[in-house]
Amino acid sequence: MKKGILKKAIIITVIINVIIFLAVGAKITFEKSKEAIVKQIGQNFQIPKFPGAGGGFGIYNERKPxxxxxxxxxxxxxxxxxxxxxxxxxxxxxxxxxxxxxxxxxxxxxxxxxxxxxxxxxxxxxxxxxxxxxxxxxxxxxxxxxxxxxxxxxxxxxxxxxxxxxxxxxxxxxxxxxxxxxxxxxxxxxxxxxxxxxxxxxxxxxxxxxxxxxxxxxxxxxxxxxxxxxxxxxxxxxxxxxxxxxxxLQQSAPHSTKKEKPGVHCTDTQPIGQGGTDIMCKSDAKGEVFGNECPGMYPFRFDCNNDDYFNPKPEPGSYLATHWNLGxxxxxxxxxxx
Ligand SMILES: [Zn+2]
Missing domain, CATH: 3.40.390 (Collagenase (Catalytic Domain))
Structure with a gap:
């Protein structure tokens, strides 16, 4: 009887150790590929090699509408x-x-x-x-x-x-x-x-x-x-x-693309395709000059510096406190x- 319990205890211990070993291994693999993705996005977002389709790795903070x-x-x-x-x-x-x-x-x-x-x-x-x-x-x-x-x-x-x-x-x-x-x-x-x-x-x-x-x-x-x-x-x-x-965004916004009307994109970060973070920054015309505000890879920005199209609490008198503001x-x- 006692022998049976001991045997069971050993088997359970072995199983638990195997699970821990596998979990740690999976975590390391996950972290490594996450690192690789981050590098990849930084280099060139237009050819991201994301594993799987439709999400994952916390690039997006998924939240139901x-x-x-x-x-x-x-x-x-x-x-x-x-x-x-x-x-x-x-x-x-x-x-x-x-x-x-x-x-x-x-x-x-x-x-x-x-x-x-x-x-x-x-x-x-x-x-x-x-x-x-x-x-x-x-x-x-x-x-x-x-x-x-x-x-x-x-x-x-x-x-x-x-x-x-x-x-x-x-x-x-x-x-x-x-x-x-x-x-x-x-x-x-x-x-x-x-x-x-x-x-x-x-x-x-x-x-x-x-x-x-x-x-x-x-x-x-x-x-x-x-x-x-x-x-x-x-x-x-x-x-x-x-x-x-x-x-x-509006052409009147401080960092709107103004070379071509109506200028609906922003220029304060590089386009996403070139490693920028603001999802609205993108060239309307060739030769547009982009800034390098809000560097990093993600979270992606829905208005870098919140001065062009989205600010839930704009400073009184600022552009978004006095013009159309999605926030x-x-x-x-x-x-x-x-
Ligand atoms: Zn667009």
């Missing part, structure tokens, strides 16, 4: 496929929700610098962000080969009734963004355009829908351009385009709380 009342202003997630494409809704929609939570994490991490929380207000179903499964009326070639895929998709979505004034749509288009609007080359995302309007008031033109933040499927061509795990860029692209629809409680599409 908030569920808005149906009568309130909100964002709505859409999976849209051309009429002749296979339905990949079941495969893509969970990823969309994860990417959106990662995008929301970038936003909230920025807000937390001001001791507030900020969450995108979304349409939900059963307490979870809802994704719509939409079939577009035309074949894939029509959209992919269109002079402006972005506009072609938006036009058809609006015809299908996705044109609510209280809604900004975040659309994953299951096709290629081969659009003139993307400089004629491949692109991963694009937003509908309007404005400018930099006045700080509830009736700002950016404080209403319908608007569209479009994400294009990551095609082989894009994988070769952006790297095998190019979909790791999606949370950044998602928030970037959505921020455009909310009015980021203002006037913004109907973000939920703030102390």
């Amino acid at each position: 908030t569920c808005a009342d149906s009568s309130d202003y909100h964002g709505q997630l859409i999976y849209a496929r051309p009429a002749d494409s296979a339905d990949r809704f079941l495969e893509v929609s969970p990823k969309l929700k994860k990417w959106l939570s990662e995008a929301n994490g970038i936003l909230n991490t920025e807000a937390e610098r001001f001791k507030v929380t900020a969450d995108l207000k979304m349409v939900c179903l059963g307490g979870e962000v809802k994704a719509e499964n939409v079939v577009l009326p035309k074949a894939r070639n029509f959209y992919d080969l269109s002079a402006d895929t972005n506009q072609a998709v938006i036009t058809d979505l609006m015809k299908l009734g996705y044109s609510d004034k209280k809604t900004k749509y975040i659309v994953w288009f299951d096709g290629d963004g081969n659009a003139s609007g993307c400089g004629g080359s491949v692109c991963i995302s694009q937003a509908s355009k309007k404005g400018p309007d930099d006045k700080l008031s509830e009736d700002n033109i950016f404080n209403i829908g319908p608007d569209f933040a479009l994400l294009f499927k990551i095609e082989d061509s894009k994988v070769s351009q952006f790297g095998t795990n190019a979909d790791m860029l999606i949370p950044i692209a998602m928030l970037h385009e959505y921020a455009h629809t909310m009015g980021a 203002s409680s006037l913004n109907r599409f973000i939920q703030f709380s102390e």
Whole structure:
């Protein structure tokens, strides 16, 4: 009897030691690959070699968006496929929700610098962000080969009734963004355009829908351009385009790209592709000069120095205290709380 207990104790001890050994080994491997990723991002974000797809390694502080009342202003997630494409809704929609939570994490991490929380207000179903499964009326070639895929998709979505004034749509288009609007080359995302309007008031033109933040499927061509795990860029692209629809940023902002109107990007950090941190800093025109503020790799910044488009608590008299500010409680599409 005693011998049996001793035997059991030895076996259990051995098992526990093996588990500890494996766990420590896994942790070391995890830390090492994390280090490698950090280096990689620092060198060239456009070809990140992220392990796995759709997140991980704490690059994004994943946080679920908030569920808005149906009568309130909100964002709505859409999976849209051309009429002749296979339905990949079941495969893509969970990823969309994860990417959106990662995008929301970038936003909230920025807000937390001001001791507030900020969450995108979304349409939900059963307490979870809802994704719509939409079939577009035309074949894939029509959209992919269109002079402006972005506009072609938006036009058809609006015809299908996705044109609510209280809604900004975040659309994953299951096709290629081969659009003139993307400089004629491949692109991963694009937003509908309007404005400018930099006045700080509830009736700002950016404080209403319908608007569209479009994400294009990551095609082989894009994988070769952006790297095998190019979909790791999606949370950044998602928030970037959505921020455009909310009015980021205005040409009057201190660090806006001004060489080409309307100048909707910022210049205070290097573009993400060159190792910068501000997700809105990107060239509108060749020859734009970028600063080197807010260095580091991540957390990514949703307005480096909070002086151009997002500041929940701007200094009285400063630019964002007197102009349209995505961090203002006037913004109907973000939920703030102390
Ligand atoms: Zn942009």
